[in-house]
Amino acid sequence: MHLRRTIQWMYRKIHLSNPKANIIKPIETPCAPAAPGKNTSIVMAHLPSSIERPVFIVSAPRSGSTMLFETLAKSAALWTIGDESHQLIEGLPQLSVGPSGVESNRLTEANADPITAQQIRVRFAQRLINRDGAARWGRATGAVRMLEKTPKNSLRIPFIRAVFPDALFVYLYRDPRENLSSIMEAWKAGGWITYPQLADWDGPWSLLLPPGYQTVRGRPLAEIAAFQWNSANEHILNDLAVLPANRWIAVGYDQLTEDTAEQVRRICNFIDVPVDAHLNKVVNGKLPLSRYTLTPPTKDKWRINGQAIEAALPLVLPVYRRVLETALPPDRAAEILNALSGVSPSVARNEPCPCGSTKRYKYCHGALA
Numbered sequence: 001m002h003l004r005r006t007i008q009w010m011y012r013k014i015h016l017s018n019p020k021a022n023i024i025k026p027i028e029t030p031c032a033p034a035a036p037g038k039n040t041s042i043v044m045a046h047l048p049s050s051i052e053r054p055v056f057i058v059s060a061p062r063s064g065s066t067m068l069f070e071t072l073a074k075s076a077a078l079w080t081i082g083d084e085s086h087q088l089i090e091g092l093p094q095l096s097v098g099p100s101g102v103e104s105n106r107l108t109e110a111n112a113d114p115i116t117a118q119q120i121r122v123r124f125a126q127r128l129i130n131r132d133g134a135a136r137w138g139r140a141t142g143a144v145r146m147l148e149k150t151p152k153n154s155l156r157i158p159f160i161r162a163v164f165p166d167a168l169f170v171y172l173y174r175d176p177r178e179n180l181s182s183i184m185e186a187w188k189a190g191g192w193i194t195y196p197q198l199a200d201w202d203g204p205w206s207l208l209l210p211p212g213y214q215t216v217r218g219r220p221l222a223e224i225a226a227f228q229w230n231s232a233n234e235h236i237l238n239d240l241a242v243l244p245a246n247r248w249i250a251v252g253y254d255q256l257t258e259d260t261a262e263q264v265r266r267i268c269n270f271i272d273v274p275v276d277a278h279l280n281k282v283v284n285g286k287l288p289l290s291r292y293t294l295t296p297p298t299k300d301k302w303r304i305n306g307q308a309i310e311a312a313l314p315l316v317l318p319v320y321r322r323v324l325e326t327a328l329p330p331d332r333a334a335e336i337l338n339a340l341s342g343v344s345p346s347v348a349r350n351e352p353c354p355c356g357s358t359k360r361y362k363y364c365h366g367a368l369a
């Protein structure tokens, strides 16, 4: 006990005298407990490597970020925590949603006091695994690159920057019609519940929780989805706009699925990670569906929710315009915006169902509607 306190004191000395020191506090919740009777050498063995230039994929929920994450995680140069970081962040009482924590998933530098920031760095470092699933904590030293993706992080960019000042961001955006439909399907499926009970809300909440969620209480599902889509994309646009251009890159879901090899090369080039043989093999095939796929994506699958989305589209168009004008040359952005009005949202009863089943609409999602 005395030893542990001494080390914590040493840590504080180092940390306070040099706030930039990327030295990580030994053992907070160690993966492997120190053997009884052993001393300093065991503790020192748990000193993790530091994380340098971590890469955060930021996007609205259901916009293909898991697919991108699982693809890039095939790189030998990138370490991950294996999944999303919900509990890693919200497991800290000061960052959890509730009366004694925070109101929503929005976190800024104000939430990143030195102790919290260090706790987050330790929690990530402790869970790092490579593409083969091998853990790093306590086994190696030196700095590593980390890849992370959790849609809630779209609301946390200022917080992430305070915790990891050299972080890089890959912004993934998706056509709001497809994205809203996928968000709606996730709400309906019930497998994406993040908050079973929430202040000023009726029933469970699914996916990321933006600030001001109370304003859509009692509204139709498409409007709630539009609110989540807007909030994620607007926060990303605003928070990345203050960063130098070499700290972030924007990638469209369509670009990624249509021209995977080129887009992955572009991203790897930007994050300064080689496209090794393993990754090259993956991107030259068809991208595998992510583990969170409900049903395979098709281009007009959103039309299963066509009328609701058509009604909600004016709510998201101003932000989508901003997204496209930020990410693409003006003529390409205009082309995509013009094409939006060319697709009818309604489905004829005898048409094949847009969900991709081979059934007629009237026997598939049309019957459900």
Ligand SMILES: [Zn+2]
Pocket: 304, 353, 354, 355, 356, 357, 364, 365, 366
């Ligand atoms: Zn269907």
